[in-house]
Amino acid sequence: MTRYQIAYKEPKKILTPASGFLYGYTHSLNPYTGCLFGCSYCYVRQSPVGLFRGEEWGEWVDIKKGIHEKYILEMSNLRKRGKEVTIFMASATDPYQSVEYKEKITRALLEAMVKMPPDFLFVQTRSPLVTRDIDLFLKLKDRLRISVTVETDLDEVRKSFSPQAPPIQARLKAIGELQKNSLPVQAAVAPVLPFSKEFPETLAGLVNRIVIDDFYTGDGSNGKRTERLKIKELFTEDELDKWYGKHVHQYAYENMKRAFSSEQILISKQGFMPY
Numbered sequence: 514m515t516r517y518q519i520a521y522k523e524p525k526k527i528l529t530p531a532s533g534f535l536y537g538y539t540h541s542l543n544p545y546t547g548c549l550f551g552c553s554y555c556y557v558r559q560s561p562v563g564l565f566r567g568e569e570w571g572e573w574v575d576i577k578k579g580i581h582e583k584y585i586l587e588m589s590n591l592r593k594r595g596k597e598v599t600i601f602m603a604s605a606t607d608p609y610q611s612v613e614y615k616e617k618i619t620r621a622l623l624e625a626m627v628k629m630p631p632d633f634l635f636v637q638t639r640s641p642l643v644t645r646d647i648d649l650f651l652k653l654k655d656r657l658r659i660s661v662t663v664e665t666d667l668d669e670v671r672k673s674f675s676p677q678a679p680p681i682q683a684r685l686k687a688i689g690e691l692q693k694n695s696l697p698v699q700a701a702v703a704p705v706l707p708f709s710k711e712f713p714e715t716l717a718g719l720v721n722r723i724v725i726d727d728f729y730t731g732d733g734s735n736g737k738r739t740e741r742l743k744i745k746e747l748f749t750e751d752e753l754d755k756w757y758g759k760h761v762h763q764y765a766y767e768n769m770k771r772a773f774s775s776e777q778i779l780i781s782k783q784g785f786m787p788y
């Protein structure tokens with residue numbers, strides 16, 4: 514059984530000026546460093562934090578203690594200077610990974626945000642734990658988007674590509690619950706993995722906005738970053754080769770069009786922008 518390395522850290526700053534694919538935002542906010550979901554296709558694997566730590570990505574996490582207080586301090590300073598603040602949470606970790614059940618770092622941050630709201634908050638996760646914080650999301654709902662990843666509806670496929678991530682059924686249930694509470698939620702089919710014929714209708718029964726992204730459109734390097742992660746091998750091992758390539762994006766779009774209008778389907782970056 515894998516032993517996870519869990520450490521406590523006190524970072525000096527928590528609101529990071531946004532850059533790269535987050536160009537639409539002023540800041541990113543990562544409640545943790547590292548991610549115990551350890552998805553095979555995670556691009557953070559190739560960033561300095563993933564490469565030079567000396568431990569396998571997915572087997573360690575640093576818990577950032579006390580960051581809700583830092584949030585208030587940093588926000589006060591930004592507001593004093595009249596700055597707009599739009600936050601993407603999180604770009605290099607999952608804010609609702611398993612340690613969040615006990616640590617409640619993300620929850621404390623949201624409580625701080627209710628006291629001092631950003632202009633916009635984007636919450637990206639693949640964990641059903643996100644529903645625990647519906648009470649706080651309701652207080653932020655006019656400046657919020659919650660995005661829950663469901664790359665496929667086939668849990669066997671999920672197990673091949675991200676065995677440590679939460680089961681698909683639990684994520685679908687979470688999406689339905691967020692939508693039932695009239696929260697601004699989307700399903701992120703990103704990256705597209707092999708899915709069943711019924712997937713579009715399943716999603717349409719739960720949510721009215723989806724975003725599609727794949728290994729070519731979404732990796733910022735026309736598929737090269739994904740090639741370095743050797744993701745193609747996973748498709749080959751499972752005889753799923755036809756699901757890997759530039760055509761997959763269009764194929765997913767055509768299928769989703771059966772159940773969603775074109776306005777309800779966002780493509781790649783479009784689905785992750787603020788407002």
Ligand code: SF4
Nearest residue numbers: 548550551552555606
């Ligand atoms: S949940 Fe997100 S940050 Fe965590 S390993 Fe998967 S892709 Fe990377």
